[in-house]
Amino acid sequence: MKLNSTVALTLILLILMLGAGYLSAIWGFAVGHEAVKGVTQPDAAPTSKIKIRKSSSQQQGAVGMLKEEDILNTVKARIEGKGKKARPEKPQPQNKQSSEKTSTQTAQAAKLAADVLQPGFPITNRNQGVTLEVLSAKYSGGALLLKVNFKNEGDRTVRFLYSFLDITDDKGRTLSANTEGLPGELPPNGKPFSGTVSISTALLDDVKKLSMSLTDYPEQRLRLQTLNIPVTR
Known part of the structure; x- marks a missing residue:
């Protein structure tokens, strides 16, 4: 009788354990399914x-x-x-080189005008359409500077060699001089060419007037001469 009671109790416990395991499995499946409900498969x-x-x-x-x-x-x-309406054209900026050239020409013109205002000047000589002008005579840096201007309005090109430039004082003495910027060739276009003739002041202690003459080279067909250039200090 005691053995039958033990077997019955064992069976009851086994049935309870199986039932509890089954219920646990169902509950776990339900929880897992609820957890992955919002998850979808990635796009392949x-x-x-x-x-x-x-x-x-x-x-x-x-x-x-x-x-x-x-x-x-x-x-x-x-x-x-x-x-x-068409857009108005923007004004073209002035060329820098043209502006500088215009300014230089204006300054040169003003300087020439100032030289012309010096008493006794300009002194002009013209021969065969070629003109020589002495525009001014000023002392500067231990030398007398003669500002001269050439212009050829003739019908042929004229060439000069300035070693043939003769300068004499009012006592007939020949003076040495240096030239700067003077043209070696004058085309017949009427365009003025300017330059400078410089004479050391050591040669002009008692000189009041100068004369200057120049011939073309090599033909020596014309002679330009300016007389009585005042050089008083």
Whole structure:
């Protein structure tokens, strides 16, 4: 009788354990299913979505075609002066080199004008269409500077060699001189050419007037001569 009671108790416990395990399995499955309910499987072909989006963007950014009638009307309106006004042209900036050249020429002209105002000047000599002018005589840096100007309005080119330039004082003495900027050749275009003749002040202690003469080279067909150039200090 005691053995039967033990077997019955064992069976009851075994049944209870099986039932508890079954209930635990069902409860665990329910909880797991609830936990993964919001999770979806990843897209196996993500590039397809990119292509779709790209196509949509291209379609949205596409420019609509204009009607031929609208284009013709617009062209006609512009031809008749009803279109948009043309923008005014911007003034071209002045060339820097041209501006500097103009300023230099203005300064030279002003300087020449100032030289001409010196009493007794200019002293001019003209021969065969060629003109020699002595514009001024000023002392500077231990030398007398004679500002001279050449111009050829003749019909041929004239050449000079300034070693043939003769300068004499009022006592008939020949003086040595240096030249700077004087042209070696004068074309017949009437354009003035300027330069400087310098004489050391050591040669001019008692000199009041000078004379200057020059011939062309090598023909020596013309002679330019200026007399009584005042050099008083």
